[in-house]
Amino acid sequence: MGKDSRLILDPLADNNPITIQVLGICSALAITAELEASIVMSISVLFVLGIGNVVISLMRNIIPSKIRIIVQLIVVATLVIIVDLVLKAFAYELSKTLSVFVGLIITNCIIMGRFEAFALGNSPWRSFLDGIGNALGYGVILIIVGFFRELLGSGTLLGFPVLGDPIEKTGLYAFGYENNGFMLLSPMALIVVGIIIWIQRSRNKALIED
Amino acid sequence: MEQRTDKNSYTIIFAIGMVLVVGALLAFLASSLKPIITENERLEKQQNILYAMGVNANEGTSATFVSTDEAPELFDQYIKQQLEVQGGKIVENDQAYLIDVKKQQANAKNGEVRKLPLFVGEKDGKTFYIAPIRGKGLWDAIWAYVALDKNMVVQGAYFDHKGETPGLGANIKQRFFMDDFIGEHLLSDSGTFKGINVAKGNADPKNNNKTDNEVDAIAGATITGDGVTAMIKKDLKLYLPYFETLKGN
Numbered sequence: 001m002g003k004d005s006r007l008i009l010d011p012l013a014d015n016n017p018i019t020i021q022v023l024g025i026c027s028a029l030a031i032t033a034e035l036e037a038s039i040v041m042s043i044s045v046l047f048v049l050g051i052g053n054v055v056i057s058l059m060r061n062i063i064p065s066k067i068r069i070i071v072q073l074i075v076v077a078t079l080v081i082i083v084d085l086v087l088k089a090f091a092y093e094l095s096k097t098l099s100v101f102v103g104l105i106i107t108n109c110i111i112m113g114r115f116e117a118f119a120l121g122n123s124p125w126r127s128f129l130d131g132i133g134n135a136l137g138y139g140v141i142l143i144i145v146g147f148f149r150e151l152l153g154s155g156t157l158l159g160f161p162v163l164g165d166p167i168e169k170t171g172l173y174a175f176g177y178e179n180n181g182f183m184l185l186s187p188m189a190l191i192v193v194g195i196i197i198w199i200q201r202s203r204n205k206a207l208i209e210d
Numbered sequence: 211m212e213q214r215t216d217k218n219s220y221t222i223i224f225a226i227g228m229v230l231v232v233g234a235l236l237a238f239l240a241s242s243l244k245p246i247i248t249e250n251e252r253l254e255k256q257q258n259i260l261y262a263m264g265v266n267a268n269e270g271t272s273a274t275f276v277s278t279d280e281a282p283e284l285f286d287q288y289i290k291q292q293l294e295v296q297g298g299k300i301v302e303n304d305q306a307y308l309i310d311v312k313k314q315q316a317n318a319k320n321g322e323v324r325k326l327p328l329f330v331g332e333k334d335g336k337t338f339y340i341a342p343i344r345g346k347g348l349w350d351a352i353w354a355y356v357a358l359d360k361n362m363v364v365q366g367a368y369f370d371h372k373g374e375t376p377g378l379g380a381n382i383k384q385r386f387f388m389d390d391f392i393g394e395h396l397l398s399d400s401g402t403f404k405g406i407n408v409a410k411g412n413a414d415p416k417n418n419n420k421t422d423n424e425v426d427a428i429a430g431a432t433i434t435g436d437g438v439t440a441m442i443k444k445d446l447k448l449y450l451p452y453f454e455t456l457k458g459n
Contacts, residue, residue: 033377033430064221071228078232085239089246092254100349100373100380150377159272184378184430 007129011137017110018141019197020207024110028142029189031104035158038146042139044101046132048079049111053131055079056119063120072115073106080105110138145192153183253278255307256285261368262355263288263331263338273368273385291330295452296323303327311344311353326448331357338365341449345441348433349373352382356446360456362396363420364406369438379434390417390425396446398423403450405443408435 017023024045031037055075056063063071084102087095105111114134119127150156155163155172164171166179182188201207214220257275260266265288267274276284292306303309306327318324329340337360344353350372357366369382381387391406398404399421409424410432417425427435 031376033375037376062215062224064215064224066216066221067225070225074228074232078236081236082239085243085247088250089243092247092250100376103373154377181429 004126004129007126008133008136011130011133012140013137013200014204014207016137016141016200017113017134018138018193019200021110021113023113024108024138025190025193027104027108028138028145028193029186031101032142032146032189033149033153033184035143035146035150037101038142039139040097041101041104042135042142044083044098044105045108045110045138046135047083048076048105049114049131049135050128051131052076052079052111053114053119053127054124056115057122057124057127060120060122068120069112069116072112075115076111077106110134141193141196144196145189148192149183149189152180153188155179250278252308253281256281258355258368258370259307259329259331259340259342260284260288262340262357262366263333264357264366265333268385271385273383273388288331288333289329290332293328293330293452295326295328295449298451300452300455311342312351315344324448326452328449328452336365339449339453341446343441343445345437345445347371347374347382347437348379348431349375352434352437352441354438354441356391356442358396358446358449358453360453362403362446362450362453364391364394364396367391371434374434375431377430378428379431381428381431382434382438387425387428393420394425395421395423396442403447405439405446408439410435 011017015021018025018028027041031041052075056072059071059075080102084095084098087098114131118130122130147157150158151162155161155166161171163177164173166173215224257278260281261273261275265276265284267276275281291302292304294301294303294306294309307329309325309327311327314324314326327342329338331338331340338357339360340355340357342353342355344351346352352369352371352374354367354369356364359365367388369388371380371382374380374382394406396403396405404423407424408427410427412422412424412426414422414424415426
């Protein structure tokens with residue numbers, strides 16, 4: 001039991017895919033300008049990684065080692081396309097929100113990384129937990145970054161203005177506060193992730209590599 | 211001992227088998243879901259056109275369409291005429307909303323006559339002319355439905371995109387951007403076609419000046435904004451001859 005729960009809990013903090021394994025950085029930069037997009041992306045990855053890890057784990061004894069990377073890629077791509085098609089047919093609105101993420105999920109290094117490092121050598125149930133854990137760890141960072149970028153960059157959260165109206169000059173803006181447009185650009189995502197890594201390692205010295 | 215899965219023959223057979231299984235699965239799924247997807251797209255088009263002429267379920271600051279159940283009925287009720295403009299020729303075509311703007315743009319490149327769909331809608335005694343336009347954003351296609359009055363003043367607009375960056379370019383489908391276009395003039399004071407510029411740092415963020423042919427751009431979405439400007443300039447200009455004929459009457 002203890003061992004299984006660590007599969008979920010470890011990636012949330014001490015073995016976080018973004019801040020420690022440094023996987024999935026690309027999508028963390030691309031879509032965190034809004035909190036909503038961060039949440040949607042986290043859920044999509046949770047779904048694909050959970051199922052993908054199980055599929056790969058079930059196939060682990062029959063996959064030829066020479067072409068295992070290609071097989072993994074095909075599994076991710078197929079899963080994502082199936083999800084996309086089904087959504088387009090039965091949840092059209094949702095599929096439009098997701099369209100831009102489809103390509104980003106396929107190329108997300110976390111997915112390939114977990115297939116290769118975990119699912120190929122572990123049972124389906126443990127792989128499932130590992131997938132969920134890593135996707136949650138990824139989601140936590142994405143949501144933190146998305147929160148700060150949307151708040152400081154646009155003055156909104158999930159699209160709702162929380163700091164007042166910048167044009168009518170109400171709320172904080174009445175005191176001369178301005179949105180920082182730079183927060184909306186990807187370099188600031190990297191800096192926010194950097195600050196998270198800094199805080200995390202200064203609290204747990206064991207994480208610092210030489 | 212060599213493992214069974216390391217053999218070349220096994221690898222090749224596995225690869226072929228996998229491709230066949232995955233290919234068949236995806237092909238089956240795609241073709242069996244296609245009718246439902248096409249129907250969804252058709253309804254969405256009707257919702258978009260209705261949205262542009264102000265038939266929508268907007269509440270607060272978010273853009274909301276009429277529901278998919280109501281769309282066909284409302285479409286019949288509000289859209290009085292569907293036209294197909296081909297050069298100087300104007301034909302009535304009650305399936306004009308099925309014309310694929312993308313395909314027509316490709317046709318025009320090959321020197322064929324481009325069919326321009328135009329929808330004439332009526333609401334509260336006002337006549338709207340709704341034109342679908344299409345262009346390029348930063349990553350992929352962007353398109354819009356623009357409702358004009360007979361003097362080519364924008365009465366409403368709906369923008370959409372295929373894959374612009376969420377939070378930046380993707381905001382062209384937010385109301386704070388689309389609503390800025392309402393009331394903007396496409397023509398200059400002297401009556402020549404000027405289009406509408408998505409302008410950075412224009413001195414009019416509240417968009418009070420409707421005849422400056424400018425709306426305020428979105429920060430961090432310069433290329434998408436330029437795409438919108440170009441799309442309006444290029445595609446809406448094609449309708450100019452039709453609006454000239456309206457003046458004659």
